[in-house]
Amino acid sequence: MPRTDAVLGDPRLAAFPRDRARAVVREELDRVRRGELAPDAVAEAALHRLNSENGMRPVLNATGVVLHTNLGRAALSGAAVEAVARAAGHTDVELDLETGRRARRGRTAMRALAEAVPAAGAVHVVNNGAAALVLAATVLAAGKEIVVSRGELVEIGDGFRLPDLLVSTGARLREVGTTNRTSPADYQAAIGPQTGFLLKVHPSNFYQRGFVSAVPVERLAGLGVPLVVDIGSGLLDADPLLPDEPDASAVLRAGADLVTSSGDKLLGGPQAGLLLGRADLVESLRRHPLARALRVDKLTLAALEATLLARDTPTWRALRADAADLRRRAEAVRASLGGLSAEVVDTVAVVGGGGAPEVELPSAALALPAGLAAPLRLGDPPVLGRVERDRLLLDLRCVPEEQDKTVAAAVLRAAGG
Numbered sequence: 146m147p148r149t150d151a152v153l154g155d156p157r158l159a160a161f162p163r164d165r166a167r168a169v170v171r172e173e174l175d176r177v178r179r180g181e182l183a184p185d186a187v188a189e190a191a192l193h194r195l196n197s198e199n200g201m202r203p204v205l206n207a208t209g210v211v212l213h214t215n216l217g218r219a220a221l222s223g224a225a226v227e228a229v230a231r232a233a234g235h236t237d238v239e240l241d242l243e244t245g246r247r248a249r250r251g252r253t254a255m256r257a258l259a260e261a262v263p264a265a266g267a268v269h270v271v272n273n274g275a276a277a278l279v280l281a282a283t284v285l286a287a288g289k290e291i292v293v294s295r296g297e298l299v300e301i302g303d304g305f306r307l308p309d310l311l312v313s314t315g316a317r318l319r320e321v322g323t324t325n326r327t328s329p330a331d332y333q334a335a336i337g338p339q340t341g342f343l344l345k346v347h348p349s350n351f352y353q354r355g356f357v358s359a360v361p362v363e364r365l366a367g368l369g370v371p372l373v374v375d376i377g378s379g380l381l382d383a384d385p386l387l388p389d390e391p392d393a394s395a396v397l398r399a400g401a402d403l404v405t406s407s408g409d410k411l412l413g414g415p416q417a418g419l420l421l422g423r424a425d426l427v428e429s430l431r432r433h434p435l436a437r438a439l440r441v442d443k444l445t446l447a448a449l450e451a452t453l454l455a456r457d458t459p460t461w462r463a464l465r466a467d468a469a470d471l472r473r474r475a476e477a478v479r480a481s482l483g484g485l486s487a488e489v490v491d492t493v494a495v496v497g498g499g500g501a502p503e504v505e506l507p508s509a510a511l512a513l514p515a516g517l518a519a520p521l522r523l524g525d526p527p528v529l530g531r532v533e534r535d536r537l538l539l540d541l542r543c544v545p546e547e548q549d550k551t552v553a554a555a556v557l558r559a560a561g562g
């Protein structure tokens with residue numbers, strides 16, 4: 146039996162990340178032990194696998210964070226995945242097969258979106274939520290002012306901040322109110338000939354408690370200037386599970402002229418930015434030169450349409466997973482681990498950067514020694530948990546049930562290595 150370090154000495158393996166190469170060599174040595182591989186073929190087999198791992202790797206999200214930005218936020222539904230595959234070749238994305246002439250790009254996806262939000266006079270889709278805001282700010286407020294509460298100047302993540310994004314379009318911010326309190330009179334006093342629009346931003350990734358007050362959409366509508374509301378998460382209708390998340394339909398009914406949101410947060414679709422609202426505003430955004438630079442790919446349109454037509458997405462299901470059922474699944478995984486030190490514990494899962502920071506989802510997790518976190522992350526497939534109080538917690542909420550066996554096998558491999 147070759148030694149791991151001896152195999153790693155093969156110069157062809159030096160090009161790969163050391164820890165990953167070591168994990169792969171160990172797994173190939175396991176195959177030798179099971180008689181599946183000849184001892185002198187280990188380096189070759191490891192090289193082959195490492196080479197085939199170029200590009201993004203599918204991972205199992207056992208973090209208990211439903212929308213994990215570093216793991217690509219929403220996982221697409223089976224229907225959306227099929228739609229993406231169907232759209233990957235040549236399609237009629239911008240051609241009317243009846244007449245043989247150019248047609249509105251992605252018109253079936255636009256129709257699905259318009260039908261999902263009847264309160265919107267028109268709809269448009271761009272690359273992401275940030276792009277939707279940039280387009281709105283450019284068209285409605287370049288050289289003018291965006292009136293916004295100081296309590297809503299949000300940093301999205303990775304150092305990107307909405308106020309910087311808005312100012313980059315040539316608009317000026319007219320900040321009103323304070324961090325914790327803003328009143329209708331604050332907005333009213335700021336409105337003038339320089340106003341491009343009023344902006345209300347939903348604080349998706351934090352919440353304030355205590356001596357706070359914000360102005361509801363109803364009170365900002367009808368003040369004679371457009372009201373743009375960035376709802377963030379992309380809920381199209383109210384969801385009783387997420388009582389504090391604004392939804393596009395309610396916000397439009399409350400008088401917003403334009404709503405912006407992401408496609409890959411609570412909607413559970415592909416990365417996209419949705420623009421919903423008054424037909425004349427949406428049309429002026431759609432016809433602006435910048436719209437061409439922010440336009441979405443046919444694959445996005447296909448995934449978005451499929452998501453809108455069948456809403457029981459992996460995100461939807463993960464949010465509704467029952468704690469008792471998760472505990473049963475975790476127990477089954479634990480039972481298959483033999484003598485390994487593992488127990489099933491009650492935990493709390495969260496929605497994640499995608500929204501609803503105050504919502505706690507009662508959950509269950511398999512608790513393992515923290516030392517298993519790295520080998521599981523470096524395994525194939527990588528299994529991502531979270532380390533809490535020196536234990537590695539694997540929450541199966543976002544793991545498709547048919548993958549539970551894969552998780553169990555990965556844990557055994559990680560513990561054996």
Ligand SMILES: *Cc1c(COP(=O)(O)O)cnc(C)c1O
Binds near residue numbers: 378
């Ligand atoms: C997430 C978020 C954005 C950015 O959307 P992306 O799709 O990530 O570009 C903007 N505003 C709010 C309130 C958000 O929650």
